[in-house]
Amino acid sequence: MREAKGEAERSTVSVAEARELILGSAPALGRETLGLERATGRVLAEQIHAGVLIPPEDNSAMDGYALRAADAVRAPSLLRVVDDLPAGKRSQRAIGAGEAARIMTGAAIPAGADAVVMVEDTAVEGEQVRVRSAPKLGQHIRRAGSDVHPGVLVASPGDILRAPLVGMLAALGRTQVSVRARPRVAVLATGDELVEPDRLRADGRIASSNSYALCAGLREIGAEPVYLGIAPDEPDPIEAQFRAALACDAVISTGGVSVGDRDWIKQVLAGLGGNLRLWRIRMKPGAPLAFVTIGERPVFGLPGNPVSTLVTFEQFVRPCLLRMMGHTRVYRAVESAVLDEAYDKPKGRAHFVRVTLERRAGELHARETGAQGSNILLSMVRADGLAFVAEDTTRVEAGARVPVQLLHSDDLQTEPGF
Ligand code: AMP
Ligand code: MG
Numbered sequence: 001m002r003e004a005k006g007e008a009e010r011s012t013v014s015v016a017e018a019r020e021l022i023l024g025s026a027p028a029l030g031r032e033t034l035g036l037e038r039a040t041g042r043v044l045a046e047q048i049h050a051g052v053l054i055p056p057e058d059n060s061a062m063d064g065y066a067l068r069a070a071d072a073v074r075a076p077s078l079l080r081v082v083d084d085l086p087a088g089k090r091s092q093r094a095i096g097a098g099e100a101a102r103i104m105t106g107a108a109i110p111a112g113a114d115a116v117v118m119v120e121d122t123a124v125e126g127e128q129v130r131v132r133s134a135p136k137l138g139q140h141i142r143r144a145g146s147d148v149h150p151g152v153l154v155a156s157p158g159d160i161l162r163a164p165l166v167g168m169l170a171a172l173g174r175t176q177v178s179v180r181a182r183p184r185v186a187v188l189a190t191g192d193e194l195v196e197p198d199r200l201r202a203d204g205r206i207a208s209s210n211s212y213a214l215c216a217g218l219r220e221i222g223a224e225p226v227y228l229g230i231a232p233d234e235p236d237p238i239e240a241q242f243r244a245a246l247a248c249d250a251v252i253s254t255g256g257v258s259v260g261d262r263d264w265i266k267q268v269l270a271g272l273g274g275n276l277r278l279w280r281i282r283m284k285p286g287a288p289l290a291f292v293t294i295g296e297r298p299v300f301g302l303p304g305n306p307v308s309t310l311v312t313f314e315q316f317v318r319p320c321l322l323r324m325m326g327h328t329r330v331y332r333a334v335e336s337a338v339l340d341e342a343y344d345k346p347k348g349r350a351h352f353v354r355v356t357l358e359r360r361a362g363e364l365h366a367r368e369t370g371a372q373g374s375n376i377l378l379s380m381v382r383a384d385g386l387a388f389v390a391e392d393t394t395r396v397e398a399g400a401r402v403p404v405q406l407l408h409s410d411d412l413q414t415e416p417g418f
Helices: 005-010 015-024 163-171 209-220 235-245 265-271 306-324 377-381
Strands: 031-035 064-067 077-085 099-103 115-118 122-125 128-131 153-155 176-180 184-190 224-231 250-254 275-281 288-294 297-302 334-339 350-360 363-368 385-389 401-406
Touching: 015 275, 015 288, 015 306, 064 077, 064 128, 099 128, 153 163, 184 209, 184 235, 209 224, 209 250, 209 306, 224 235, 235 250, 235 265, 250 306, 265 275, 265 288, 265 297, 288 306, 297 306, 306 350, 306 377, 334 350, 334 385, 350 401, 363 401
Parallel strands: 077 099, 184 224, 184 250, 250 297, 334 363
Antiparallel strands: 031 176, 064 099, 064 115, 077 128, 122 128, 275 288, 288 297, 334 401, 350 363, 350 385, 385 401
16 A cells, blocks of 8 residues: 555554554644533633633622721720622722621622621621621632732643633633634444344344444544445445545544455555555454555544454544544543453453453452453443553463553543553
8 A cells, every 4th residue: 555555564563553653643623713602521722811800809708797807806896887788789988997898708898998707706786796706807808810810821722621611711701712623533334244223134234333333432522423324345335435534534434454355445545545554453352453544634444343443442543533632631541450350361462351340448450341252342331441461461360450441431641551
């Protein structure tokens, strides 16, 4: 295939090498401007400096009485109540000696006052208030700009618009925000044996479960799947599908990428000017994976076995798309777990073992989810994590620790962890 042909077809790469190559070629997507209420979960594409004081004025942190601290140094003291200040009401009169204003949380501190005594430390006596404890100067007053003041850096490109940041932007009066675009990702399936789930009959054909699993995986990260259906194992329909897919920012196909007589993916992509960047990865499940770029666009020819599809999506496609979307943390969290039963494997390929996880006596314990064949989708359905067993390892003893990639944690990290 083009310049990379011979070499890429012969050689295999490790998981880490594949990850580096794939993520290294992730193109950055453009930006778009969105209304604040639609920007949740998106990645910020601009620097945000505060332009205003928050709070805009000194205000009360308590329901109570605003007064001059010097008037109440010898508690208890009796002060004349001259004003009533709910939040949102500005006082029209300054607090003089021997005076106090009833004040609610968030109301601006009236001129003259320099402390607030909370209502629990007072008692009303007619037109007066008895202050039972001596206030400290400035007590219970939130200073103007104590949250942010003009010029403070509030957020930077790459930050995620989570609830607190959305709230802060609203507090600053922003209604629009510049964010990184979400990728449109073409999903296509290949295989004569495949039908859509609603066409499943007792005729030996199987549902293209990968199509649905991949679209779901894309939606989980906020990418937009563009499903292009199933192509039979013939070069022409596969090529037509890929041509349609080139309107998208990235492409994922499944099946037809191995060395079978009817595995056309690599050949078709070569015909479309694709640059085959890697093909075989020393991992199980999921060894045959064609990573091709057409222009800047990443094209993932994933293997067809459902577990291989999902495991390779997890390791390579998902982090690549997250990077394209401007995320800095693109890898699932990895934790060390105790493997409850020994695991044996030959040398030469890293294994991703589907495990359930349970915390017992402060230790995370991992246990295989049953049969581990690359066609056993249930092994993935039941998995809380993927335990990583390195290429050269031949046995992990029961009770030994392994790194486990957590599949249900939103906690992401900047480094892959194995
Ligand atoms: P292939 O990679 O085309 O050799 O397919 C490997 C295995 O995965 C075969 O058993 C296929 O039937 C199965 N397979 C391929 N594509 C899909 C799909 N979209 N959904 C479910 N299984 C598939
Ligand atoms: Mg096939």
